[in-house]
Amino acid sequence: MAEISETEIVVRGYHLDLYQHVNNARYLEFLEEARWSYLESKQTIDWLTKNAIGFVIVNINVNFRRAAVLNDRLLIQTQTSKIGNKSVVVHQDIFLKGTDTKVLDADITFVVMNLREQKILELTDEIKALFL
Amino acid sequence: MAEISETEIVVRGYHLDLYQHVNNARYLEFLEEARWSYLESKQTIDWLTKNAIGFVIVNINVNFRRAAVLNDRLLIQTQTSKIGNKSVVVHQDIFLKGTDTKVLDADITFVVMNLREQKILELTDEIKALFL
């Protein structure tokens, strides 16, 4: 079972849109921030750079459960949920911090690319280990 | 069958990220721009404002097919694909303009909210007609 990484973000005025809710595109940045933080905590970013390997998103599926508003403190939980031979699914939940109230949940499906040759890679055990 | 609305966007330097591809959060803004343009062409925005009605996204499901890069001319096609009693699905495709090359396809599921009472509405025939 993969570990759960946690990231906090406070909702600011510039995150809101017409309805005074966090805009849906902004949530994708919150989720991406949490994934960078997850990779960083595992020293994965250095390994990726050294090996010219990148993660390329092939599907994003997000359920919006409750609007987040100004000053909300969000807790983002990030965890690998499935590792196949060609793709990886990362599951992310956003909660109002300190509560069970879920703001959204998302599954992000990646493939792994050799950036020099722009070629999708089979997931070797070494790469799979990055997600555990 | 609902009509298809078309919007064009040219990929600029500020749309790109680390991999020199359009960032996934930015694509959600492209899709939102196309939906505003679609609503505007049908005079729906005025009606929504007058009636204090808003569209609230409950699910976004995006398949990323091919990375878009600097100077690409994108054609976004937007079309209502399903109207239920409580929700509407809008389907969107992004193509490289003038080709069959698909950059992404997405289904965006909405509910309709009375903004004053923050209450989800049943879709009346008047509201359903906005999506045809």
Place this chain on the structure above:
Amino acid sequence: MAEISETEIVVRGYHLDLYQHVNNARYLEFLEEARWSYLESKQTIDWLTKNAIGFVIVNINVNFRRAAVLNDRLLIQTQTSKIGNKSVVVHQDIFLKGTDTKVLDADITFVVMNLREQKILELTDEIKALFL
């Protein structure tokens, strides 16, 4: 002399643009994040909301000194530098954390608005105290 507030941001892949540098619009979000953090630490946000008062930017002047790149740890220093009778200037510097290397410096000039009446206010002593 006003206190100096400090905020840290790590540069991620989605902050970069065509040149693999942080995009100039993104820096304005970094600066805004730091100002929200500054106000929050002084309990000013609650006071503003309660009194329906907002800060409206009238001028932004930014000098870009050195490009920030992936994984850079940025330290943003925020400080009120001038309080007049109608406007306030906040000075902000971004450094590479732990060094003297300056990424940018900026002066942000605000007026204070009564949000209900959309009217610019003279800066009373009570409002001036928010910036010290």
Place this chain on the structure above:
Amino acid sequence: MAEISETEIVVRGYHLDLYQHVNNARYLEFLEEARWSYLESKQTIDWLTKNAIGFVIVNINVNFRRAAVLNDRLLIQTQTSKIGNKSVVVHQDIFLKGTDTKVLDADITFVVMNLREQKILELTDEIKALFL
């Protein structure tokens, strides 16, 4: 005297922030969009790419005159205002389209960089001609 390039942008729900005005960082994207459009109309983008030359912003100075709100049609005028031996100033105005009402004016100061060597270039006559 350099020609004036014109770009139009309609204000959408995702451009707004807490105050229901276009956010200041978003205006910088509007200004950047207008500059890309300006360069594209002059075939400058291809020349820059072929010669591995980039424009690097060293100063942005923006006066915000009037808030733009949902559905506003903005006209952005872009014009080179000063060409020195090491830097170029581009002046940009945003108007409510079809009126004299100015939303903002900005001066953007650039230097020109050899991207391969990451070196600032003297402005040759060939480069200066790009801005006329």
